[in-house]
Amino acid sequence: MTVSKPRASDPCNRSADDARFFRGWLKRPLQMGAVSPSSRGLGRAMAAYVPLGAVEAGMAVLEIGPGTGAVTQCLIDRGVPEESLVLAEYSPEFCELLAARFPLARIVRGDAYAPNGDLDAALGGRAVAATVSSLPLFTKPDALREQVIGGSLARMEPGHPFIQFSYALTVPVKPEKVGASVEISPWVKLNLPPARVLVYRRG
Template identity: 40%
Template sequence: MLQNLEPPKNAFADNARFIRSLIENPRLVGAVSPSGPVLAKTMASHVDISGDAPIVELGPGTGPVTQALLERGVAPERLILVEYETKFCDLLRKRFPGVNVVQGDAYGLKKTLAGKIEGPIASIVSSLPLLNQPEADRLRLFDEAFEMIAPGGVFVQFTYSLWVSPMPLKRHANRAAYTADGLAPIWLNLPPARVWVYKRAR
Protein backbone atom coordinates (compact mmCIF):
# COMPACT_ATOMS: atom_id res chain seq x y z
CA MET A 1 0.00 0.00 0.00
CA LEU A 2 2.81 2.39 0.83
CA GLN A 3 5.14 1.68 -2.06
CA ASN A 4 3.76 4.59 -4.08
CA LEU A 5 4.21 7.13 -1.32
CA GLU A 6 6.97 9.68 -1.42
CA PRO A 7 8.36 9.65 2.15
CA PRO A 8 9.89 12.74 3.71
CA LYS A 9 13.41 13.03 2.29
CA ASN A 10 14.76 16.09 3.98
CA ALA A 11 13.96 16.81 7.61
CA PHE A 12 15.85 20.10 7.37
CA ALA A 13 13.63 21.23 4.50
CA ASP A 14 10.48 20.37 6.46
CA ASN A 15 11.77 22.23 9.49
CA ALA A 16 12.51 25.25 7.30
CA ARG A 17 8.95 25.17 5.95
CA PHE A 18 7.57 25.20 9.48
CA ILE A 19 9.77 28.07 10.57
CA ARG A 20 8.76 30.15 7.56
CA SER A 21 5.09 29.42 8.18
CA LEU A 22 5.47 30.18 11.88
CA ILE A 23 6.95 33.59 11.09
CA GLU A 24 4.23 34.33 8.53
CA ASN A 25 1.28 33.14 10.62
CA PRO A 26 2.12 32.09 14.20
CA ARG A 27 -1.51 31.70 15.30
CA LEU A 28 -2.16 29.02 12.69
CA VAL A 29 1.13 27.13 12.74
CA GLY A 30 2.29 27.26 16.35
CA ALA A 31 5.30 24.95 15.92
CA VAL A 32 8.92 25.32 14.90
CA SER A 33 9.17 21.77 13.54
CA PRO A 34 6.96 18.86 12.44
CA SER A 35 5.76 16.28 14.95
CA GLY A 36 8.43 13.72 15.81
CA PRO A 37 7.98 10.03 14.91
CA VAL A 38 7.16 8.92 18.47
CA LEU A 39 4.48 11.60 18.80
CA ALA A 40 3.04 10.82 15.36
CA LYS A 41 2.88 7.07 16.08
CA THR A 42 1.29 7.69 19.48
CA MET A 43 -1.46 9.77 17.89
CA ALA A 44 -2.06 7.20 15.16
CA SER A 45 -2.20 4.34 17.66
CA HIS A 46 -5.36 5.74 19.24
CA VAL A 47 -7.35 5.69 16.02
CA ASP A 48 -9.54 2.65 15.34
CA ILE A 49 -8.58 1.73 11.79
CA SER A 50 -11.28 -0.89 11.30
CA GLY A 51 -14.13 -0.20 8.91
CA ASP A 52 -14.09 2.13 5.94
CA ALA A 53 -15.45 5.42 7.32
CA PRO A 54 -13.27 8.48 6.66
CA ILE A 55 -10.56 9.53 9.10
CA VAL A 56 -9.97 13.28 9.17
CA GLU A 57 -6.64 14.89 10.04
CA LEU A 58 -6.57 18.57 10.96
CA GLY A 59 -3.42 20.62 10.43
CA PRO A 60 -1.26 17.89 8.86
CA GLY A 61 1.55 20.28 7.91
CA THR A 62 4.26 18.26 6.16
CA GLY A 63 2.58 14.95 6.98
CA PRO A 64 4.34 13.06 9.83
CA VAL A 65 1.03 11.99 11.40
CA THR A 66 -0.37 11.19 7.96
CA GLN A 67 2.61 8.91 7.39
CA ALA A 68 2.05 7.21 10.76
CA LEU A 69 -1.62 6.59 9.95
CA LEU A 70 -0.74 5.07 6.57
CA GLU A 71 1.97 2.91 8.10
CA ARG A 72 -0.57 1.67 10.63
CA GLY A 73 -2.70 0.41 7.76
CA VAL A 74 -5.19 3.17 6.98
CA ALA A 75 -6.07 3.13 3.27
CA PRO A 76 -5.07 6.42 1.58
CA GLU A 77 -8.56 6.98 0.21
CA ARG A 78 -9.98 6.98 3.76
CA LEU A 79 -7.80 9.90 4.84
CA ILE A 80 -9.06 13.47 4.50
CA LEU A 81 -6.46 16.09 5.36
CA VAL A 82 -7.72 19.59 6.20
CA GLU A 83 -4.88 22.08 5.76
CA TYR A 84 -5.04 25.87 5.61
CA GLU A 85 -1.63 26.67 4.08
CA THR A 86 -1.41 26.38 0.28
CA LYS A 87 2.24 25.31 0.26
CA PHE A 88 1.55 22.49 2.71
CA CYS A 89 -1.42 21.35 0.60
CA ASP A 90 0.78 21.16 -2.49
CA LEU A 91 3.43 19.23 -0.59
CA LEU A 92 0.90 16.77 0.89
CA ARG A 93 -0.64 16.01 -2.51
CA LYS A 94 2.81 15.26 -3.90
CA ARG A 95 4.00 13.29 -0.89
CA PHE A 96 0.86 11.20 -0.33
CA PRO A 97 -0.85 10.29 -3.62
CA GLY A 98 -4.32 8.89 -3.12
CA VAL A 99 -4.94 10.85 0.08
CA ASN A 100 -7.68 13.50 -0.03
CA VAL A 101 -6.31 16.97 0.71
CA VAL A 102 -8.84 19.72 1.43
CA GLN A 103 -7.61 23.29 1.69
CA GLY A 104 -9.73 25.10 4.21
CA ASP A 105 -10.28 26.34 7.73
CA ALA A 106 -10.58 23.64 10.39
CA TYR A 107 -12.30 26.12 12.70
CA GLY A 108 -15.24 26.07 10.31
CA LEU A 109 -15.08 22.31 9.94
CA LYS A 110 -18.64 21.56 8.87
CA LYS A 111 -18.47 24.19 6.14
CA THR A 112 -15.00 23.09 5.03
CA LEU A 113 -16.03 19.43 4.72
CA ALA A 114 -19.48 20.09 3.23
CA GLY A 115 -19.83 17.86 0.17
CA LYS A 116 -16.41 16.27 0.82
CA ILE A 117 -17.51 13.32 2.98
CA GLU A 118 -20.37 10.84 3.04
CA GLY A 119 -21.64 9.56 6.34
CA PRO A 120 -20.05 9.93 9.77
CA ILE A 121 -16.32 10.30 10.43
CA ALA A 122 -14.55 7.41 12.17
CA SER A 123 -12.11 9.64 14.10
CA ILE A 124 -10.37 12.99 13.95
CA VAL A 125 -6.64 13.47 14.54
CA SER A 126 -5.54 17.05 15.13
CA SER A 127 -2.20 18.85 15.23
CA LEU A 128 -3.79 22.30 15.36
CA PRO A 129 -2.21 24.73 17.84
CA LEU A 130 -5.49 25.03 19.73
CA LEU A 131 -4.14 27.07 22.61
CA ASN A 132 -3.25 29.83 20.13
CA GLN A 133 -6.96 30.32 19.40
CA PRO A 134 -9.76 31.95 21.40
CA GLU A 135 -11.69 29.60 23.64
CA ALA A 136 -14.93 30.14 21.72
CA ASP A 137 -13.28 29.01 18.45
CA ARG A 138 -11.87 25.89 20.09
CA LEU A 139 -15.21 24.91 21.61
CA ARG A 140 -17.05 25.50 18.34
CA LEU A 141 -14.55 23.25 16.55
CA PHE A 142 -15.00 20.57 19.22
CA ASP A 143 -18.80 20.64 19.03
CA GLU A 144 -18.81 20.56 15.21
CA ALA A 145 -16.31 17.70 15.22
CA PHE A 146 -18.39 15.52 17.50
CA GLU A 147 -21.51 16.24 15.47
CA MET A 148 -19.72 14.48 12.59
CA ILE A 149 -17.84 11.75 14.49
CA ALA A 150 -19.58 8.37 14.64
CA PRO A 151 -20.52 6.88 18.04
CA GLY A 152 -17.39 5.39 19.61
CA GLY A 153 -15.08 7.61 17.57
CA VAL A 154 -12.38 9.80 19.12
CA PHE A 155 -10.82 13.22 18.71
CA VAL A 156 -7.04 12.87 19.16
CA GLN A 157 -5.14 16.09 19.83
CA PHE A 158 -1.57 16.89 20.79
CA THR A 159 -0.32 19.95 22.60
CA TYR A 160 2.99 21.39 23.81
CA SER A 161 1.25 22.40 27.03
CA LEU A 162 2.03 19.37 29.18
CA TRP A 163 -0.43 19.96 32.00
CA VAL A 164 -3.44 21.73 30.47
CA SER A 165 -6.08 20.22 28.21
CA PRO A 166 -6.23 22.23 24.97
CA MET A 167 -10.00 21.84 25.14
CA PRO A 168 -11.30 23.72 28.22
CA LEU A 169 -13.82 21.08 29.23
CA LYS A 170 -14.32 22.44 32.75
CA ARG A 171 -15.72 25.65 31.27
CA HIS A 172 -17.68 23.94 28.51
CA ALA A 173 -21.43 24.41 28.78
CA ASN A 174 -21.83 20.78 27.69
CA ARG A 175 -18.83 19.47 29.63
CA ALA A 176 -20.68 16.34 30.79
CA ALA A 177 -21.02 15.26 27.15
CA TYR A 178 -17.29 14.58 26.71
CA THR A 179 -14.43 12.82 28.48
CA ALA A 180 -10.71 13.59 28.21
CA ASP A 181 -7.77 11.24 28.66
CA GLY A 182 -4.36 12.93 28.86
CA LEU A 183 -1.56 10.49 28.05
CA ALA A 184 1.92 10.60 29.57
CA PRO A 185 4.13 13.42 28.20
CA ILE A 186 6.33 12.43 25.27
CA TRP A 187 9.71 13.74 26.38
CA LEU A 188 11.46 12.45 23.25
CA ASN A 189 9.57 14.91 21.07
CA LEU A 190 11.16 18.30 20.42
CA PRO A 191 9.69 20.18 22.17
CA PRO A 192 8.07 17.67 24.56
CA ALA A 193 4.38 17.15 23.86
CA ARG A 194 1.30 15.44 25.24
CA VAL A 195 -1.53 13.63 23.50
CA TRP A 196 -5.14 13.98 24.62
CA VAL A 197 -7.92 11.60 23.55
CA TYR A 198 -11.47 12.97 23.74
CA LYS A 199 -14.63 10.86 23.58
CA ARG A 200 -18.34 11.26 24.05
CA ALA A 201 -19.35 10.51 27.61
CA ARG A 202 -21.65 7.54 27.97
Protein backbone atom coordinates in the same frame (compact mmCIF):
# COMPACT_ATOMS: atom_id res chain seq x y z
CA MET B 1 -12.46 25.65 1.86
CA THR B 2 -11.52 24.38 -1.59
CA VAL B 3 -10.71 20.81 -2.51
CA SER B 4 -7.36 20.78 -4.29
CA LYS B 5 -4.95 18.32 -5.85
CA PRO B 6 -1.94 20.50 -6.75
CA ARG B 7 1.55 19.21 -7.43
CA ALA B 8 4.77 19.87 -5.54
CA SER B 9 8.41 19.50 -6.42
CA ASP B 10 10.66 17.04 -4.55
CA PRO B 11 7.87 15.79 -2.24
CA CYS B 12 10.08 12.94 -1.01
CA ASN B 13 12.71 15.34 0.30
CA ARG B 14 11.62 15.33 3.93
CA SER B 15 14.95 16.75 5.03
CA ALA B 16 13.61 20.16 4.03
CA ASP B 17 10.47 19.86 6.18
CA ASP B 18 11.92 21.66 9.19
CA ALA B 19 12.81 24.63 6.99
CA ARG B 20 9.37 24.59 5.34
CA PHE B 21 7.67 24.46 8.70
CA PHE B 22 9.81 27.24 10.16
CA ARG B 23 9.10 29.48 7.16
CA GLY B 24 5.40 28.84 7.65
CA TRP B 25 5.70 29.69 11.33
CA LEU B 26 7.46 32.96 10.54
CA LYS B 27 4.61 33.93 8.21
CA ARG B 28 1.75 32.73 10.44
CA PRO B 29 2.96 32.09 14.03
CA LEU B 30 -0.55 32.02 15.54
CA GLN B 31 -1.81 29.60 12.92
CA MET B 32 1.19 27.29 13.03
CA GLY B 33 1.79 27.21 16.80
CA ALA B 34 4.98 25.10 16.50
CA VAL B 35 8.26 25.77 14.72
CA SER B 36 8.86 22.20 13.54
CA PRO B 37 6.79 19.14 12.54
CA SER B 38 5.69 16.61 15.13
CA SER B 39 8.16 13.83 15.89
CA ARG B 40 7.51 10.28 14.74
CA GLY B 41 7.12 9.24 18.36
CA LEU B 42 4.32 11.75 18.87
CA GLY B 43 2.76 10.84 15.53
CA ARG B 44 2.74 7.15 16.43
CA ALA B 45 1.21 7.94 19.82
CA MET B 46 -1.61 9.86 18.10
CA ALA B 47 -2.15 7.21 15.43
CA ALA B 48 -2.47 4.49 18.07
CA TYR B 49 -5.87 5.89 19.11
CA VAL B 50 -7.43 5.54 15.64
CA PRO B 51 -9.95 2.64 15.58
CA LEU B 52 -8.73 0.60 12.62
CA GLY B 53 -11.80 -1.63 12.62
CA ALA B 54 -13.99 1.37 11.83
CA VAL B 55 -11.64 2.40 9.04
CA GLU B 56 -11.69 -1.10 7.59
CA ALA B 57 -15.50 -0.86 7.61
CA GLY B 58 -15.27 2.09 5.21
CA MET B 59 -15.10 5.08 7.54
CA ALA B 60 -12.75 8.01 6.87
CA VAL B 61 -10.06 9.52 9.07
CA LEU B 62 -10.10 13.33 9.13
CA GLU B 63 -6.81 15.07 9.88
CA ILE B 64 -6.94 18.81 10.53
CA GLY B 65 -3.78 20.88 10.43
CA PRO B 66 -1.56 18.12 8.97
CA GLY B 67 1.24 20.53 7.98
CA THR B 68 3.93 18.63 6.09
CA GLY B 69 2.32 15.24 6.78
CA ALA B 70 4.44 13.93 9.65
CA VAL B 71 1.42 12.57 11.54
CA THR B 72 -0.25 11.60 8.25
CA GLN B 73 2.60 9.20 7.50
CA CYS B 74 2.27 7.69 10.98
CA LEU B 75 -1.43 7.09 10.34
CA ILE B 76 -0.57 5.24 7.14
CA ASP B 77 2.18 3.28 8.89
CA ARG B 78 -0.36 2.20 11.50
CA GLY B 79 -2.60 0.77 8.80
CA VAL B 80 -4.94 3.58 7.74
CA PRO B 81 -5.26 3.35 3.94
CA GLU B 82 -4.19 6.54 2.21
CA GLU B 83 -7.50 6.70 0.35
CA SER B 84 -9.32 6.77 3.71
CA LEU B 85 -7.63 10.05 4.67
CA VAL B 86 -9.17 13.51 4.35
CA LEU B 87 -6.57 16.19 5.11
CA ALA B 88 -7.78 19.72 5.91
CA GLU B 89 -4.94 22.27 5.76
CA TYR B 90 -4.86 26.08 5.68
CA SER B 91 -1.45 26.66 4.06
CA PRO B 92 -1.41 26.54 0.23
CA GLU B 93 2.24 25.44 0.30
CA PHE B 94 1.49 22.54 2.64
CA CYS B 95 -1.60 21.56 0.60
CA GLU B 96 0.64 21.29 -2.46
CA LEU B 97 3.15 19.19 -0.56
CA LEU B 98 0.48 16.92 0.94
CA ALA B 99 -1.13 16.33 -2.45
CA ALA B 100 2.19 15.25 -3.90
CA ARG B 101 3.10 13.02 -0.95
CA PHE B 102 -0.32 11.45 -0.47
CA PRO B 103 -1.96 11.40 -3.92
CA LEU B 104 -4.73 9.00 -2.85
CA ALA B 105 -5.86 11.18 0.06
CA ARG B 106 -8.37 13.99 -0.29
CA ILE B 107 -6.83 17.42 0.38
CA VAL B 108 -9.12 20.24 1.51
CA ARG B 109 -7.67 23.71 1.67
CA GLY B 110 -9.36 26.00 4.16
CA ASP B 111 -9.83 27.11 7.74
CA ALA B 112 -10.49 24.23 10.15
CA TYR B 113 -12.04 26.74 12.57
CA ALA B 114 -14.70 27.58 9.96
CA PRO B 115 -15.32 24.48 7.82
CA ASN B 116 -17.81 24.58 4.96
CA GLY B 117 -19.38 22.21 2.45
CA ASP B 118 -16.04 21.37 0.82
CA LEU B 119 -15.17 19.19 3.78
CA ASP B 120 -18.42 17.26 3.45
CA ALA B 121 -17.74 16.88 -0.28
CA ALA B 122 -14.28 15.47 0.44
CA LEU B 123 -15.74 12.97 2.90
CA GLY B 124 -18.08 11.82 0.15
CA GLY B 125 -20.78 10.62 2.50
CA ARG B 126 -18.39 8.56 4.62
CA ALA B 127 -18.70 8.63 8.40
CA VAL B 128 -15.60 9.75 10.34
CA ALA B 129 -13.82 7.11 12.41
CA ALA B 130 -11.47 9.60 14.08
CA THR B 131 -10.44 13.24 13.87
CA VAL B 132 -6.71 13.80 14.32
CA SER B 133 -5.74 17.39 15.08
CA SER B 134 -2.41 19.20 15.14
CA LEU B 135 -4.07 22.62 15.41
CA PRO B 136 -2.44 25.09 17.84
CA LEU B 137 -5.63 25.40 19.90
CA PHE B 138 -4.06 27.47 22.67
CA THR B 139 -3.51 30.35 20.21
CA LYS B 140 -7.30 30.68 19.84
CA PRO B 141 -9.99 31.92 22.27
CA ASP B 142 -11.99 29.43 24.29
CA ALA B 143 -15.06 29.67 22.06
CA LEU B 144 -13.12 28.65 18.94
CA ARG B 145 -11.42 25.76 20.74
CA GLU B 146 -14.79 24.47 21.90
CA GLN B 147 -16.19 24.94 18.40
CA VAL B 148 -13.46 22.82 16.82
CA ILE B 149 -13.60 19.99 19.33
CA GLY B 150 -17.35 20.05 19.86
CA GLY B 151 -18.04 20.31 16.13
CA SER B 152 -15.69 17.45 15.37
CA LEU B 153 -17.30 15.24 18.01
CA ALA B 154 -20.75 16.09 16.63
CA ARG B 155 -19.61 14.92 13.19
CA MET B 156 -18.69 11.48 14.60
CA GLU B 157 -20.69 8.68 16.17
CA PRO B 158 -20.48 8.34 19.97
CA GLY B 159 -17.25 6.79 21.14
CA HIS B 160 -15.15 7.88 18.19
CA PRO B 161 -12.10 9.96 19.14
CA PHE B 162 -10.98 13.51 18.60
CA ILE B 163 -7.19 13.17 18.96
CA GLN B 164 -5.13 16.27 19.76
CA PHE B 165 -1.59 16.81 20.96
CA SER B 166 -0.60 19.51 23.41
CA TYR B 167 2.56 20.88 24.99
CA ALA B 168 0.60 22.41 27.88
CA LEU B 169 0.02 21.15 31.42
CA THR B 170 -3.70 21.91 31.08
CA VAL B 171 -6.24 20.73 28.50
CA PRO B 172 -7.26 23.21 25.77
CA VAL B 173 -10.97 22.56 26.44
CA LYS B 174 -12.49 21.23 29.63
CA PRO B 175 -14.34 18.07 28.60
CA GLU B 176 -17.59 19.11 30.28
CA LYS B 177 -17.69 22.17 28.00
CA VAL B 178 -18.21 19.90 24.99
CA GLY B 179 -20.11 17.09 26.71
CA ALA B 180 -17.20 14.68 26.48
CA SER B 181 -14.62 12.75 28.44
CA VAL B 182 -10.88 13.16 27.91
CA GLU B 183 -8.06 10.63 28.08
CA ILE B 184 -4.51 11.93 28.48
CA SER B 185 -1.42 9.98 27.43
CA PRO B 186 1.94 9.97 29.17
CA TRP B 187 4.40 12.62 27.99
CA VAL B 188 6.19 11.91 24.72
CA LYS B 189 9.52 13.15 26.02
CA LEU B 190 11.48 12.73 22.78
CA ASN B 191 9.26 15.26 21.04
CA LEU B 192 10.61 18.83 21.05
CA PRO B 193 9.09 20.20 23.19
CA PRO B 194 7.63 17.22 25.06
CA ALA B 195 3.94 16.72 24.33
CA ARG B 196 0.96 14.64 25.38
CA VAL B 197 -1.93 13.19 23.40
CA LEU B 198 -5.44 14.20 24.47
CA VAL B 199 -8.36 12.05 23.33
CA TYR B 200 -11.88 13.49 23.63
CA ARG B 201 -14.91 11.22 23.24
CA ARG B 202 -18.66 11.49 23.70
CA GLY B 203 -20.78 8.65 24.97
